[in-house]
Amino acid sequence: MIAQDIEKILLSEEEIENRCVELAHQIEEDYKESGETPIVVGLLKGSVPFMAELIKRFEFPCEIDFMSVSSYDGTESIGDVRILKDMDLSCKNRSILVVEDIIDTGRTLVEVKKMFKNKGCLDVRCVTLLDKPSRRVCEIEADYVGFEVPNEFVVGYGLDYNQKYRNLPFVGVLKPEIYQ
Ligand SMILES: O=P(O)(O)OC[C@H]1O[C@H](OP(=O)(O)OP(=O)(O)O)[C@H](O)[C@@H]1O
């Protein structure tokens, strides 16, 4: 059972779901005001459970798409952000809401935002389930944050360690013996 590899649970499924309701309302208010139809772009693979939980609560018109960029090997940020799969929709002159599972060093979000600006997007915002500000190497913040987490490697609810644990319905910290 993969839950046995977890040392402690940081965020329960219920806490995450309740926060998604709040975030969705906040985001909805902002887009209703601007009248835009954003493209909600999930960054694969980590954003999938959070994105599913969030967008079903949006009551404003939006389109969805996905991109895959990768910058982690195990628990290490490898610095250079690679695009593994680009989005299908054209993003020129569109508003983009990037959905992330976590902002850690900030490198991924910096590169992704730069890329969207270069493609002629009108506006690029980001919603992230988790924020780990203690690890930042780039000056960047998400526009909407679910929870701040401490400087520990977290898994579950989309977040992986070597591709495992994404399917856990909560966010937790792995037992050290798993990755040491
Ligand atoms: O702020 P950063 O230090 O750049 O880290 C955050 C990024 O790293 C993880 O992605 P990863 O590259 O592991 O891909 P994944 O979503 O497929 O796990 C995570 O999903 C974020 O996209």
Ligand code: HPA
């Ligand atoms: O704490 C983390 N857990 C899983 N993936 C990650 N990618 C960046 N930080 C993390």
Ligand SMILES: [Mg+2]
């Ligand atoms: Mg990962």
